[in-house]
Amino acid sequence: MKAIVYSQTGDPSVLHLVDRPVSEPGAGEVRVRIVVSGVNPTDWKSRRGSAPGEALPFDEVVPGQDGAGIVEAVGAGVQHVTVGDRVWLALAAYQRAHSGSAQEHAVLPADRVFALPANASFDQGASLGVPAITAYRALTVAEDGPRRLHPGALAGKVVLVAGGAGAVGHAAIQLARWAGASVITTVSGPAKAALATAAGAQHVLNYTDSDIVAQIRQIAPDGVDLVVEVAPAQNSQLDLAVIRNRGSIAVYANNGGDQMTLDVRKHFSLNVRYQFLLLYTVGADVIRAAAEDINAALRDGALAVGEEAGLPLHRVDLAHTADAHALVESAAVGKVLIDVSH
Structure with missing residues (x-):
């Protein structure tokens, strides 16, 4: 599968497209085929660090806290989502080396994966999260x-x-x-x-x-x-x-x-x-409650995206994730999305 990684802090040029094997989820984990990844200021701030070349917490990092896609596999103990479910992600990359949404298949903790209401698009799902x-x-x-x-x-x-x-x-x-x-x-x-x-x-x-x-x-x-x-x-x-x-x-x-x-x-x-x-530190209970109420708002037709809803969308493909980071870092108005798969 294709994934974006970086192994040192710095400008968007530290992001590289690589081939990686698809991983299986462990207990309490979910594997999601990412359709759309969302980019936030926290993504470029983590990538840039406090100074170029600053040590990372892992040898290699897949960026991307937010995204939306389809559940491909679930580990033992996961009950709130099943294979085939449409989902949105939050804090996918937090304290994890290879769980970020800037890749075709992400394995991440189940408590960061939430069912996406039937009337909501993947673009909406990838624009939620942070x-x-x-x-x-x-x-x-x-x-x-x-x-x-x-x-x-x-x-x-x-x-x-x-x-x-x-x-x-x-x-x-x-x-x-x-x-x-x-x-x-x-x-x-x-x-x-x-x-x-x-x-x-x-x-x-x-x-x-x-x-x-x-x-x-x-x-x-x-x-x-x-x-x-x-x-x-x-x-x-x-x-x-x-x-x-x-x-x-x-x-x-x-x-x-x-x-x-x-x-x-x-x-x-x-x-x-x-x-x-x-x-990052509000606690799992707050995030769980937020996801439940956000989904209720989505079902009621709230949280629309796109220029007509007040949030213009800027799109790139996975190979051009560096351009997406640069857009967000330059304070582009709207939401920057990465089209990962169809």
């Missing part, structure tokens, strides 16, 4: 909010999604709307505003406007209930200015810098909760 579960976690950490999502779970809530044209922002808009929230999102210009609108945000604002706080406060006079934050260092003052008493700010990325300054007294007075989140 973005959708991250968005789900951000929407379920508020002190006064739900721990699970379903229609009506966020009814009456106002959610502010920073960067609504990104993959996580796109999923957050869609999941929040599916759960009944009123969604405000901030973007940098008209093109991204059109995408966030297509995703379903009712209020799309330009964060460069000098009166952005007043615009948000006009929509939510009592303040927003929850902020899904991609750039805390840049947006900390804005978030404080628009959050309501007992509101929560869920931080899933460090765009714009690693250091932020907070006004302690003002946060005290509003009982603001900050929740930082990293998908």
Whole structure:
């Protein structure tokens, strides 16, 4: 079978297409024929490392946390999926050398494999994983909010999604709307505003406007209930200015810098909760719950992809995975997918 591997950190040129034998799944494992692989910022950050040539945890790594395909074989003890099932993957490559989705056949732990609803495409499945579960976690950490999502779970809530044209922002808009929230999102210009609108945000604002706080406060006079934050260092003052008493700010990325300054007294007075989140360490129970509710959203027709749904798709074949990584690393707007097999 064909697989993409790298044995040292560096730019996309360290990725190589190789031939590998197909492996059999062990107990608690599943082998999936990958149809589409999704590429996320975490993939290129892991590949690049902190410096070129940095030591890897394994001699060789197959990249790709997300993907979708068809179950080919299951190991002992696996019951929730069977041979022939259409599935989507999450965290496929986490702490594993050869389980990544950038290959034709991947063997990975069964708890990272989830049934793909019949009405969902492989493109949708490969676009879930990191973005959708991250968005789900951000929407379920508020002190006064739900721990699970379903229609009506966020009814009456106002959610502010920073960067609504990104993959996580796109999923957050869609999941929040599916759960009944009123969604405000901030973007940098008209093109991204059109995408966030297509995703379903009712209020799309330009964060460069000098009166952005007043615009948000006009929509939510009592303040927003929850902020899904991609750039805390840049947006900390804005978030404080628009959050309501007992509101929560869920931080899933460090765009714009690693250091932020907070006004302690003002946060005290509003009982603001900050929740930082990293998908790798949220725990298996959270991921399992997220997958169940994401699948419910898919069955209801949510989480669509494509430009008409606010998430343009960029495609390459497996041999050009380096180009896919370069696209994501250059902050291409939309979702980058790798067509692995038919």
